[in-house]
Amino acid sequence: MxxxxxxxxxxxxxxxxxxxxxxxxxxxxxxxxxxxxxxxxxxxxxxxxxxxxxxxxxxxxxxxxxxxxxxxxxxxxxxxxxxxxxxxxxxxxxxxxxxxxxxxxxxxxxxxxxxxxxxxxxxxxxxxxxxxxxxxxxxxxxxxxxxxxxxxxxxxxxxxxxxxxxxxxxxxxxxxxxxxxxxxxxxxxxxxxxxxxxxxxxxxxxxxxxxxxxxxxxxxxxxxxxxxxxxxxxxxVADFIGVANIFDAEVKEVNSNGVVIELFDAIFNVKTEAKVKAKDKVKVVIRPEAIKLSDTGNVKVQVLSSVFMGAYQDYVVKHGSTKVTVLDYNPSNKKVYNEDENAYLDIDPNSLHIIPNKK
Missing domain, CATH: 3.40.50.300 (P-loop containing nucleotide triphosphate hydrolases)
Structure with a gap:
């Protein structure tokens, strides 16, 4: 054939x-x-x-x-x-x-x-x-x-x-x-x-x-x-494929390691191929499975919901007025956070993806 x-x-x-x-x-x-x-x-x-x-x-x-x-x-x-x-x-x-x-x-x-x-x-x-x-x-x-x-x-x-x-x-x-x-x-x-x-x-x-x-x-x-x-x-595309957290952010600076942004009152250095410059407004995409909840960190959140889904624990947490979805896979051997508890976000900068805003 x-x-x-x-x-x-x-x-x-x-x-x-x-x-x-x-x-x-x-x-x-x-x-x-x-x-x-x-x-x-x-x-x-x-x-x-x-x-x-x-x-x-x-x-x-x-x-x-x-x-x-x-x-x-x-x-x-x-x-x-x-x-x-x-x-x-x-x-x-x-x-x-x-x-x-x-x-x-x-x-x-x-x-x-x-x-x-x-x-x-x-x-x-x-x-x-x-x-x-x-x-x-x-x-x-x-x-x-x-x-x-x-x-x-x-x-x-x-x-x-x-x-x-x-x-x-x-x-x-x-x-x-x-x-x-x-x-x-x-x-x-x-x-x-x-x-x-x-x-x-x-x-x-x-x-x-x-x-x-x-x-x-x-x-x-x-x-x-x-x-x-x-x-x-x-x-x-980010919103249509899978589940995505999409946030607004501003580029603080561009350096040889990528792009520096401020998100959740914290600074992240993100490797990206996006063509952006300082002060540009961008979208930041973080997949829920790329975020972990922790007892320590610099981004404090409140747990709004915590649902056991078998293969993963499905969380919705809040930092200020911003809601974040977190999918923690294989939760059986990990600490499970309950509704109204406080926790911290553990985010790997390599999991952040920058999308320039359309002009």
């Missing part, structure tokens, strides 16, 4: 309503996806991620810009003429056909020889872990198995690019975790270029080579899951 790169260049999609008003769903975005890469479009409802996927698939036509799959510009090609296959949120299986015939459907439309169809379908069913179920009807399968059939039906066409439109959203939480691992394992095995749409952060972080964060039709950040989490490019 050969993979191709996907290139989106200055893509704009504008919808015009019956009242002649326009809505820009995708606003001048450019994306380069490498052959064999697994990239996820992530963002809240209405951010433009599904519209972008549908333009790659050919179900929507860009208002302007160019889409390439490999060397071929595909703007004017219908979905069936593109070297892509889509796995939908609703499995869209034919209820009157058994599993074999569901998977074989596209190959039969192409009028492949019966022997080739049989071999290809059997190989794909084995790949997705459905061997021995070819004669079953879709309603005799679990939700996870039906999703595998939908995946097999897409893969059997041997597309260069596989597109996923929130494929796991209809599954229960435990099965979702299992299936995202399975999909990623299969994708890596065959090395197919994959573009995946979800609003589920855990899916995006666990499956992707790179994540594209979208918001209101624009791209906020493109990066590896680690980059997105540890070095968010904007306040939106």
């Amino acid at each position: 050969s993979s191709k790169y996907v290139k989106l260049k200055n893509i704009v999609k504008i919808y015009r309503g019956d009242d002649k008003k326009t809505f820009t769903a995708v606003d001048n975005i450019s994306i380069d996806i490498e052959p064999g890469e697994f990239v996820t479009l992530l963002g809240p409802s209405g951010c433009g991620k599904t519209t972008t996927l549908r333009m790659i698939a050919g179900f929507e036509v860009p208002t302007s810009g160019d889409i390439y799959i490999g060397e071929e510009r595909v703007n004017s090609l219908t979905p069936d003429k593109r070297d892509t296959a889509m796995v939908f949120q609703t499995y869209a299986l034919f209820p009157h056909l058994n599993i074999f015939d569901n998977v074989a459907y596209g190959l039969k439309i192409k009028k492949l020889p019966e022997a080739d169809i049989k071999r290809n379908v059997e190989n794909i069913l084995s790949l997705v872990g459905l061997e021995g179920l070819a004669k079953r009807a879709p309603n005799q399968l679990s939700g996870g198995q039906q999703q595998r059939v939908a995946l097999a039906r897409a893969l059997v066409m041997q597309p260069a690019v596989l597109l996923f439109d929130e494929p796991l959203s209809n599954l229960d939480a435990k099965l979702r975790v299992y299936m995202r691992t399975e999909i990623r394992k299969i994708q890596k095995k065959i090395g197919i270029t994959s573009v995946y749409v979800t609003h589920d952060q855990a899916e995006a972080m666990s499956m992707s080579d790179r994540v594209i964060i979208m918001n209101k039709g624009i791209i906020e950040q493109i990066g590896t899951p680690q980059e997105i989490y540890k070095k968010p490019a904007s306040e939106f």
Whole structure:
């Protein structure tokens, strides 16, 4: 199965309503996806991620810009003429056909020889872990198995690019975790270029080579899951991915070791690549798991809430009028602070991330 790169260049999609008003769903975005890469479009409802996927698939036509799959510009090609296959949120299986015939459907439309169809379908069913179920009807399968059939039906066409439109959203939480691992394992095995749409952060972080964060039709950040989490490019990304404490601060000075800021009436020297200068207003991001509570220190806080969550103790504490979320993992062998107790924040300066304020 050969993979191709996907290139989106200055893509704009504008919808015009019956009242002649326009809505820009995708606003001048450019994306380069490498052959064999697994990239996820992530963002809240209405951010433009599904519209972008549908333009790659050919179900929507860009208002302007160019889409390439490999060397071929595909703007004017219908979905069936593109070297892509889509796995939908609703499995869209034919209820009157058994599993074999569901998977074989596209190959039969192409009028492949019966022997080739049989071999290809059997190989794909084995790949997705459905061997021995070819004669079953879709309603005799679990939700996870039906999703595998939908995946097999897409893969059997041997597309260069596989597109996923929130494929796991209809599954229960435990099965979702299992299936995202399975999909990623299969994708890596065959090395197919994959573009995946979800609003589920855990899916995006666990499956992707790179994540594209979208918001209101624009791209906020493109990066590896680690980059997105540890070095968010904007306040939106920091707030959208995981849990984040975001504070206002002022740059006191810039030196060879980084940036000096004042936070919680304490001074921190923060290593940063952010382009800032003295007196600039910035946002400071601290992940809750990067903060500890202690009996001693220089940032005194009052515990507002203390909740045992099994793997971690979930605290909300207050310094002056500023609230801080603290997640203390593996709390069993540590001191647990109760509501209304006093404690001190233990913050590693290396865990602070600076985001310059937008001008």
